[in-house]
Amino acid sequence: MTGTLLKVEGLETGYGDIQVVWRADLEVRQGAITALIGSNGAGKTTLLRALSGLLPLRNGAIFVSGRDLAGASPQQFVEHGVAHVPEGRRLITGLSVHDNLMLGAYRRKDGKQAIRADLERMYALFPRLAERRRQDATTMSGGEQQMCAIARGLMAAPGLLLIDELSLGLAPAIVDQLVTTLERVRADGTSILLVEQDVGIALELADFVYVMDQGRTVRNGPADEIAADPSIIAAYMGT
């Protein structure tokens, strides 16, 4: 339970000539929910994209379960158990919920039986998806689409789930529901790295928090410690 699942050292990345992340260091422990908070444009999404191979690194190292994955392709990250739930959800139009979920298992090699069992597990985890399994995924509500995107990520049977903007644009009641579900996901053995603008939600859900500012990870600590820090409250909680 206490091993390090993901370790990031001195990571720098960006888009073309524009460097966005100047220095990110972070660690995700096995079985933990780790949150990455920070203001708009701090580089959270960019860092997450680098952590699933969608952006090339300029510098630094990424270790997943001790294996160096710097410069690996997105499919290698998926194969090594890192699944990404992107901002804006990115479901496939014209495909049913069921088909979107099955696409999540694209890289799996452990056989139909295991995939089918996981599919049933997803429907148990998100009963709403079970009701809508034949519906075009992109015609569902935002909350349902987020559930579908999370479930699609989990269908890759990942050790680590990266979630970009869990609560963005969703009703508070739905967010509460997702928070409860993610706690179950963690209990089932998947660690989570969460990027979240809503600091309240991040501090409620996470065990450990990293604060990002202007492309750098500037602070970290257990969630309750960060939550009690007056400067964090002043900067991000708007009081």
Place this chain on the structure above:
Amino acid sequence: MMLRIALPLALPFAIVAVAFVLLSQTDAYIIRLATTFGMYAALALAWNIIGGIAGYPSFATAAFFGLGAYVTAVAQNLGAPLLVGVGLAGAGAALFAGLLGSAILHLRGKYFAIASLVIAEVLRELTNSWTSVTGGGMGINLPLAKTTLLTQPQLYLAAMLFLAAAATSASMLIDRSRLGVALRCIAQNEDAAQIIGVDTRMAKTWAFVISSLFIGLVGGVYASWVTYIDPTDVYDGAMSVKPILMALLGGVGSVFGPVLGAFAYLLLEELLWRNLLEFHAGILGLLVVLLVLFLPGGLSQIRGVGLVSLPKIWRRAP
């Protein structure tokens, strides 16, 4: 499981064999028309693999067609038999597509379209100036194929229909395969495809290579059929546009849409254009306008909605 593989492999060839038997004894005009249909269908099907299923609007059809034609012409003039010449055309086009793919397949949407558009122009200029091998602007003659069983027209009817059948089989197999799932995913949302772990670069390159293989083969057969080619003929930009129109007409991304579209296009070409020589280009433009109206998303967002909604039924979810 066997049927899933065997049916797509056998069915198109069976249909084509019957068609050949029925058509081969008819008059020269019908045979010529049917040969052209086979050529159009094969080209539209081949374009559809990269342009429809993968959603990469390629305008490089003329490039691979011309390359195939010239490879065959040069090889046959050096003494290669017809079959070897055509085989080399396919291999050459496929190899070129593999190399080219790594250079332009990272471009998306209209950027890819523009990049692919210039390939034919570049090849035409190269062909024009490499006079010692290609004959330059004078063009190049091909030797008549030696046939015993079939007459010349029958031989090329068989060849074109065979290629159409092969392209249909390939499309059906891709549609049922992991590659097909990957390509449809890429067409829909390439970021999402990457996120679920699709090796998008490999999938796109394979689609481009398979597509170009057929286009090169068709180019090779075409050159042998007409026995004389020149750069403006085989690198004609219309050769890039026609297959797209056919696929749009029939239903982009569906497996049989391009075949239907090729038929509809040939019909238009024969009935309308012969009688409206002056307005020929106007009709082409009108057709594009109509198709774009029916496709509000434009080429970068093409889906299986053409003038004919029938292909929608054929369009299977991956």
